[in-house]
Amino acid sequence: MTITTTSLMSLKDFFSDQKILICFNGPISRNLIGEIGSALKEHIESNHAPDLEVMDVFSVYIEMSQNIRNYAHSQGYSDAESSATVVIAAAEAGHYAVCAGNLVDMEDGKALVERIRTLADCDKIQLKALYKEQLRQPRSELKGRGAGLGLIEIARRSSQPMEASLDPLETGRAFFSLRAII
Numbered sequence: 792m793t794i795t796t797t798s799l800m801s802l803k804d805f806f807s808d809q810k811i812l813i814c815f816n817g818p819i820s821r822n823l824i825g826e827i828g829s830a831l832k833e834h835i836e837s838n839h840a841p842d843l844e845v846m847d848v849f850s851v852y853i854e855m856s857q858n859i860r861n862y863a864h865s866q867g868y869s870d871a872e873s874s875a876t877v878v879i880a881a882a883e884a885g886h887y888a889v890c891a892g893n894l895v896d897m898e899d900g901k902a903l904v905e906r907i908r909t910l911a912d913c914d915k916i917q918l919k920a921l922y923k924e925q926l927r928q929p930r931s932e933l934k935g936r937g938a939g940l941g942l943i944e945i946a947r948r949s950s951q952p953m954e955a956s957l958d959p960l961e962t963g964r965a966f967f968s969l970r971a972i973i
Contacts, residue, residue, distance in 0.1 A: 810881035818870040819863075819877075824856040831879055835887070847948045847973045848887045852879060854941045855891040855969060863893065882972055886950055892968035900957040900965040906942065907969065911952035918947045945971050 794802075806814065813831055815823075831852055835845045856877060863873030875893045882888040895903065913921065922943045946953055951972040958966045 811878055812881060812887075813877075813879045815875070815877045817874050819856060819860050819873065819875040821860065824853065824860065827856070827877070828853055844887075844973070848879070848889060851889045851945050851948055851971050851973055852877070852891075854945055855889060855971075858941060859891060859893040862895065862899075866896065868894065887973045888970060889973060890968065890970045892966055894960075894964055895957075895967045897957075897959065897963055897965050900967045903967060904955045904957050907953050907955040910943065910946040911954075913946065915947070918943060922947060945969075948973055 805811075812834055813827060815827055828849055832845060832849045835848055840848075856875065859875040859877075860873070863875075866872075872894050875891060877892075878888070878890045880888045880890075910918065910921075922940065925940045925943060928939075949971045954970040956968045958968070960966060
């Protein structure tokens with residue numbers, strides 16, 4: 792598809808209808824994560840959101856984006872393979888939806904979706920206990936496991952259970968998507 796002024800207007804209308812504040816699609820670097828994070832933080836602050844809400848949205852965005860970047864790096868993915876899709880949108884009742892997706896190996900994606908489903912079944916007290924338990928684990932046991940402390944922290948900051956999906960691709964990989972309402 793070639794972007795035209797008409798298709799750009801349609802895209803703008805779609806973003807407005809969906810209340811999308813920030814959307815990114817492409818290879819994600821440490822610098823880009825920081826720049827988008829700063830823009831996100833400024834935008835939410837300009838809407839006079841409480842400081843805690845601003846920090847929760849910002850923290851969840853940073854955690855999701857860094858997880859994507861770290862995973863792609865650990866897998867040795869090329870720039871095209873390490874591409875991420877990140878969307879932050881206004882949601883119902885003054886909340887924000889923070890969504891991110893990326894390419895994963897199928898087995899890793901299945902394990903991640905299962906982990907998120909397990910966390911979605913936990914209440915705030917259980918999440919706090921899991922967080923403390925994870926903090927007590929020796930770092931050597933956690934190295935390379937992923938989907939640990941950061942994912943629990945996202946669940947703790949979320950106002951609703953996280954949602955995840957996995958869309959299989961012909962390559963034996965899948966596109967993993969995660970949504971958190973803050």
